[in-house]
Amino acid sequence: MRKKNSIMGMAFFAPALILLTLFLFLPMLLTFGFSFTDYFALNPELTHFVGLKNYLDCFKDELFVKSFLNTVKFVIIIVPCQCGGAMLMAIAINHAAHCKKYFKVAFFVPVVMSLAVVSTLWMQIYSPEGILNTLLANFGIDAQPFIHSAKQALPSVAIMSVWQGMGYQMLILLGGLQNINPALYEAAEMDHATNWQKFKDITLPEMKPLCVLIFITVTIGAFRMLVQPMVMTGGGPDHSTYTIVYDIYQTGTVNWEMGLASTMAIIFTIFVVVLTIIQNILTKDKEDK
Amino acid sequence: MLTKKQKRINWVLVIFLLVLSIFFLFPVIWMLANSFKPDAAITADMNSVAAFIPPMPQGNFFENYVTIIKDTSFLRYMGNTLFYAAVMIVLGIVVNGLAGYALAKIPFPFSDKWLLIILMLQIVPTETVITIHFLIIAKAGLLNTVLGYVLPMIVNPFNIYLFRQVFVSLPDDVYEAAQLDFCGPVKYFFTMVLPMSKTVVATVGVFTFLNVWNDYLWPALVFTSGDLLTAQIGLNAITSNENTTMGQTLAVITMITIPVIIIYSLFSKQIVEGVTSTGSKEG
Numbered sequence: 001m002r003k004k005n006s007i008m009g010m011a012f013f014a015p016a017l018i019l020l021t022l023f024l025f026l027p028m029l030l031t032f033g034f035s036f037t038d039y040f041a042l043n044p045e046l047t048h049f050v051g052l053k054n055y056l057d058c059f060k061d062e063l064f065v066k067s068f069l070n071t072v073k074f075v076i077i078i079v080p081c082q083c084g085g086a087m088l089m090a091i092a093i094n095h096a097a098h099c100k101k102y103f104k105v106a107f108f109v110p111v112v113m114s115l116a117v118v119s120t121l122w123m124q125i126y127s128p129e130g131i132l133n134t135l136l137a138n139f140g141i142d143a144q145p146f147i148h149s150a151k152q153a154l155p156s157v158a159i160m161s162v163w164q165g166m167g168y169q170m171l172i173l174l175g176g177l178q179n180i181n182p183a184l185y186e187a188a189e190m191d192h193a194t195n196w197q198k199f200k201d202i203t204l205p206e207m208k209p210l211c212v213l214i215f216i217t218v219t220i221g222a223f224r225m226l227v228q229p230m231v232m233t234g235g236g237p238d239h240s241t242y243t244i245v246y247d248i249y250q251t252g253t254v255n256w257e258m259g260l261a262s263t264m265a266i267i268f269t270i271f272v273v274v275l276t277i278i279q280n281i282l283t284k285d286k287e288d289k
Numbered sequence: 290m291l292t293k294k295q296k297r298i299n300w301v302l303v304i305f306l307l308v309l310s311i312f313f314l315f316p317v318i319w320m321l322a323n324s325f326k327p328d329a330a331i332t333a334d335m336n337s338v339a340a341f342i343p344p345m346p347q348g349n350f351f352e353n354y355v356t357i358i359k360d361t362s363f364l365r366y367m368g369n370t371l372f373y374a375a376v377m378i379v380l381g382i383v384v385n386g387l388a389g390y391a392l393a394k395i396p397f398p399f400s401d402k403w404l405l406i407i408l409m410l411q412i413v414p415t416e417t418v419i420t421i422h423f424l425i426i427a428k429a430g431l432l433n434t435v436l437g438y439v440l441p442m443i444v445n446p447f448n449i450y451l452f453r454q455v456f457v458s459l460p461d462d463v464y465e466a467a468q469l470d471f472c473g474p475v476k477y478f479f480t481m482v483l484p485m486s487k488t489v490v491a492t493v494g495v496f497t498f499l500n501v502w503n504d505y506l507w508p509a510l511v512f513t514s515g516d517l518l519t520a521q522i523g524l525n526a527i528t529s530n531e532n533t534t535m536g537q538t539l540a541v542i543t544m545i546t547i548p549v550i551i552i553y554s555l556f557s558k559q560i561v562e563g564v565t566s567t568g569s570k571e572g
Contacts, residue, residue: 008474009397016388019444024410027418027425034421041424092306097299099307106310109317112549114503116521117542120528121320124535131319134335163313168564175565224416227505231525245416252420253510261420269417276412 034262041256054263064264066239067247070154071223074243077158078165078222083215085162086169091203093170094177104174108167115164119231122160123147126232147233150240157228157241165221169214176210177203209283216279220272244268315341324539325350331535353540357527363541365516366523367548373438373519374501378494380443382483385493388444389452390478394459404453410446415507423510431511438511442501448493455489456482492563495556502549520545 035054039047058064093103110118125132126146133143146156184202193201226245229235235242235250248268252261322343323331334340344350357363391397392404422441431437459482483490501519508519518526524545528538553560 005395006397009391009395009400012387012391012395012474012478013397013400013403015384016444016449019384019440020410020446022425023422023441023444024413024418024446027421028413030421030424031417041427092302095299096302096306098303103306103310106314109314112553113317113542113546114505114521114549116503116505116524117545120524120538120542121316124538125316125319129332129335131315131335131340134340137336163316171561171564175561220414224414226416230505248416248420249506253423258420258424265417265420269414272414273412 031262031265034259035266037259039257039259039262041258047259050259054260055267057260058263058267063239063242064244064247067242067244070239070241071225071243071245073154074158074161074225075219075222077155078162079215079218081159081162082166082169082218082222083211086166086173086214087211089166089170090173090177093174104171107170110164111167113164115227116231118160118164119228122156123232126156147241148237150236150238153233153237153240157225157232161222161225161228165218169218172214173207173210176207180206212279212282216275220275223268223271223275320539320543323536324353324543326536327352328534328536353534353536354544357537357540357544361523361527362516362518363520363523363527363544366518366520367545369517370502370519370521371548373435374498376435376439377442377501378497380439381445381448381497382490382493384443385445385448386452386483386490387478388449390456390482392449392453393456394461395474404450407446407449407453411450419506419510422507426511433512433515433517435517438508438517442507448497451489451493452486455486459485488559491556492559495552495559496563498552499549 036049036051037047038050038054089107093100093107096103113121124130127133128143128145128148132146136142136144145152147153180203184206185198188198188202224245225243226249229241229243229246233241235246244264245268248261248264251257251264318341322341323334325343326334330344331340388407392400392407426432426437426441429437431440503521504519505521508522509525512518512522524541527533527541533541
């Protein structure tokens with residue numbers, strides 16, 4: 001009976017296992033293996049083991065360094081704007097006594113739209129004679145090039161991404177705020193606590209795990225930036241919106257340099273895994289207390 | 290119940306949020322309003338409030354939409370994507386659901402280790418393996434095929450884990466009774482386990498649909514041309530064509546968003562629960 005059961009278990013698990021092996025374990029092994037070779041997919045016979053050369057080359061490769069720095073810039077703009085904005089919005093909506101439902105939906109609308117749609121839409125909005133420049137002209141501001149200049153392209157794309165993603169985090173935070181036990185606030189009221197004290201001593205500690213979660217997921221999301229520059233700027237102008245994932249994709253599937261692309265993918269993965277581990281440590285800490 | 294001061298703060302807050310929401314939504318309102326206008330009208334209205342107001346409904350009100358439907362394959366691309374989503378939902382629920390059930394209820398050698406591995410696999414971002422997926426699918430000669438598109442995306446460690454967490458709390462005695470009834474485990478899974486877990490099945494289904502509908506990089510790699518494009522890739526092909534007007538572009542992106550809005554309004558409860566529970570579970 002037991003043996004029959006265990007065969008049944010393996011049979012149930014088998015389809016998933018086969019697909020996991022083919023499309024996760026094998027690709028992970030190959031990525032790791034290729035990262036030490038000069039594997040060129042159009043001419044696989046000429047593959048050599050090159051040791052750590054790719055890793056050293058990556059950091060000497062101007063374009064990779066630039067795409068890395070661009071990605072960091074995206075993270076630096078997006079993370080505080082999106083997390084802070086979502087938090088402020090969640091607190092405001094939580095306190096508002098009217099139109100709660102409307103606000104929830106209104107700020108969630110951009111999340112519903114796909115990245116390709118949002119990018120296409122904002123290309124029109126950012127266009128030199130577009131609606132944004134027309135609106136700005138009413139305030140006496142000169143026409144801005146936005147995504148058409150190397151200087152403004154990255155912040156323009158970043159702000160659009162914040163606009164698109166913020167509603168999602170707002171919803172998570174709002175759920176968290178509503179889950180805080182009202183008895184805590186009532187007790188504080190008995191002690192004549194000020195609003196600031198209530199926020200500092202009840203809201204913030206109660207929300208800490210959610211804030212960590214959001215901080216890390218937004219950081220990882222910004223780190224994975226690809227579709228927006230791909231659709232809007234093609235990584236330009238002058239590679240000013242070229243990101244790590246864009247570089248991995250171009251190197252691997254357009255130039256077929258799988259060896260180098262694998263190295264980049266490994267470096268990228270290390271960052272994501274480290275961030276995830278940090279998140280787990282920070283939130284575990286809270287649970288043990 | 291509220292004091293006078295609280296009332297005043299509340300109104301300031303509500304008005305502030307209302308104004309903010311209008312600023313927040315201006316791109317979307319502009320998109321909707323102008324998707325019904327010819328380009329000349331879009332440019333003419335740009336500098337007035339009319340930029341945010343749709344034109345009076347007339348005979349050619351839907352002209353941009355009609356042109357897109359008639360002159361491009363966009364409806365076909367939307368249909369393709371719906372089909373891919375349906376295939377992916379069915380296969381995803383069966384494959385990940387079976388695996389989740391095995392991990393939850395039927396002990397097999399190393400099943401506890403597998404659970405740990407599944408948990409850890411969730412960390413790996415798709416970008417790590419996507420170039421290799423492309424290499425495998427290209428070597429297998431599956432580029433520009435439905436199979437090549439679907440195959441690498443069926444298995445999903447996150448969904449396996451989600452199913453496992455729900456199935457683990459199902460009662461055991463029903464399973465034992467089902468075995469006495471000569472109801473085979475496979476039949477039992479489809480006729481009892483899945484129907485008993487409607488919520489998780491719906492959640493996985495809805496999020497699979499949204500993933501397929503919004504996915505960009507993978508379909509862009511697999512489908513290089515032709516009739517098999519997904520809506521998002523087709524969108525890019527259509528809008529980058531010089532003959533497509535601004536109004537038509539706005540009509541395309543409105544059309545592509547409609548199915549998602551339908552899904553969100555039908556399943557808003559599951560989606561909000563899914564979104565907020567990922568928070569509370571991990572947090």
